[in-house]
Amino acid sequence: MENNRIYKYSLALVLLLSGCDKPEPAARDNAELAQYLQRITGDLVFISGGTFWMGDFCSRTHGEGARCSSEKDTKPLHEVTLSSYSIGRFKVTHEDYAFYLKMAGLPAQQFDKEWRNKTLADMTHFKKSPAVVSWREADSYCRWLKKETGLAFSLPTEAQWEYAARDRGQYILVATDDGDWREDEKSGHGENYATSEDRQATEEATGVDSSFVRYAVDRYPPTPGGLYGMSENGYEWVSDWYDPDYYAKSPRQDPQGPEKGIILDDDNGQYMKVRRGGDKPSPGFDVGLTFFRGYAIKDNYFPDGTTVRCAVNAAEAVK
Numbered sequence: 523m524e525n526n527r528i529y530k531y532s533l534a535l536v537l538l539l540s541g542c543d544k545p546e547p548a549a550r551d552n553a554e555l556a557q558y559l560q561r562i563t564g565d566l567v568f569i570s571g572g573t574f575w576m577g578d579f580c581s582r583t584h585g586e587g588a589r590c591s592s593e594k595d596t597k598p599l600h601e602v603t604l605s606s607y608s609i610g611r612f613k614v615t616h617e618d619y620a621f622y623l624k625m626a627g628l629p630a631q632q633f634d635k636e637w638r639n640k641t642l643a644d645m646t647h648f649k650k651s652p653a654v655v656s657w658r659e660a661d662s663y664c665r666w667l668k669k670e671t672g673l674a675f676s677l678p679t680e681a682q683w684e685y686a687a688r689d690r691g692q693y694i695l696v697a698t699d700d701g702d703w704r705e706d707e708k709s710g711h712g713e714n715y716a717t718s719e720d721r722q723a724t725e726e727a728t729g730v731d732s733s734f735v736r737y738a739v740d741r742y743p744p745t746p747g748g749l750y751g752m753s754e755n756g757y758e759w760v761s762d763w764y765d766p767d768y769y770a771k772s773p774r775q776d777p778q779g780p781e782k783g784i785i786l787d788d789d790n791g792q793y794m795k796v797r798r799g800g801d802k803p804s805p806g807f808d809v810g811l812t813f814f815r816g817y818a819i820k821d822n823y824f825p826d827g828t829t830v831r832c833a834v835n836a837a838e839a840v841k
Contacts, residue, residue: 574691657820697752
C-alpha cells in the first residue's frame with residue numbers, strides 16, 4: 523500500500539517535469555505534494571531499537587549527590603525496551619505546516635486576538651523556523667502524513683523522543699552536538715544553541731521581540747545521531763497524556779503513556795499532554811533537558827511556541 527501511494531505521487535512529479543508547458547492546477551498540486559513527501563521521508567532518521575534507562579539518570583552517573591532535576595515526575599529511573607522506528611531530523615517548519623494546511627484544504631493559522639496573531643508572526647518570522655502548533659494540530663499533521671504516504675507516521679511517544687534525544691539512551695544531559703552548551707566567551711553568542719545575546723541582537727536587527735524569536739531548524743549542529751534542535755528552539759509535542767506518577771507503573775516494552783487524561787486544567791477543563799525538549803535554555807539552570815517532562819493543554823488558544831516532529835513506527839528504515 524505504502525509503495526503504491528508513494529509511486530502515485532512520484533509518477534505525478536515525473537509527468538509534471540516532462541509534460542506540458544502549463545500543467546493543470548491539480549497536476550501541479552500533485553507534483554508539489556510528491557516533492558514535499560519525498561523530502562519529508564528523506565529527512566527521517568532511523569533509530570535502531572534497544573533497551574535503556576529512562577528518566578532522571580543523575581543519581582546513577584553522579585552518585586547519590588547532586589541530581590539534575592528536583593522534579594519527581596522524572597523518577598524513578600526505569601528500564602524501557604523500544605522497537606525500532608524513525609523520527610524527523612528537524613522540527614516541522616512553519617512553511618511546511620502552511621503547505622500541509624493548503625494541501626489538506628484547511629484554513630491558514632489565525633487566532634481571535636490581534637496580539638496573538640502578532641506573537642505568531644514574530645515566532646515564525648524567520649525562514650525555516652519551527653511551526654507553532656497545539657497538540658491537536660501536531661497530531662493531525664502527523665496523521666495526514668500517514669494518510670498521504672501510507673507509512674505509520676504518528677507523534678513520537680515520550681519514550682521514543684527521549685531515546686532519540688539521548689542518542690539511543692546514552693547518559694546525555696542536553697541533546698547538542700557534544701552533550702553540552704557552548705558559547706563564545708567574548709561575544710556571548712551561542713555556538714550550538716541560541717543565547718539571550720543572540721536573541722537580543724536579533725530583536726535589534728529585525729524588531730522581532732526577543733522573547734518570541736525562533737531560529738531556522740538547522741541553525742545549529744545536530745546531535746551525533748543526526749537530530750537538530752532537540753534541546754532548544756521550541757518544546758515538542760509527544761503523544762502521551764501527562765501523568766506525574768507514570769514512571770512508577772510504566773510497562774517495559776514500548777510504553778505508550780496513560781490510556782486517558784490524568785491531570786486536568788481546572789481553568790479550561792482540558793487534560794494535559796506531554797511536551798519535551800527545551801525552548802530558550804539557560805545553562806546552569808536548564809540541565810537534564812533530555813529527560814525533562816513539560817506539559818500543557820492540548821488545545822491552546824494562543825501561540826505558546828510548542829512545535830512538532832513526527833515519527834514512523836516501522837522496524838526498517840524508510841526508503
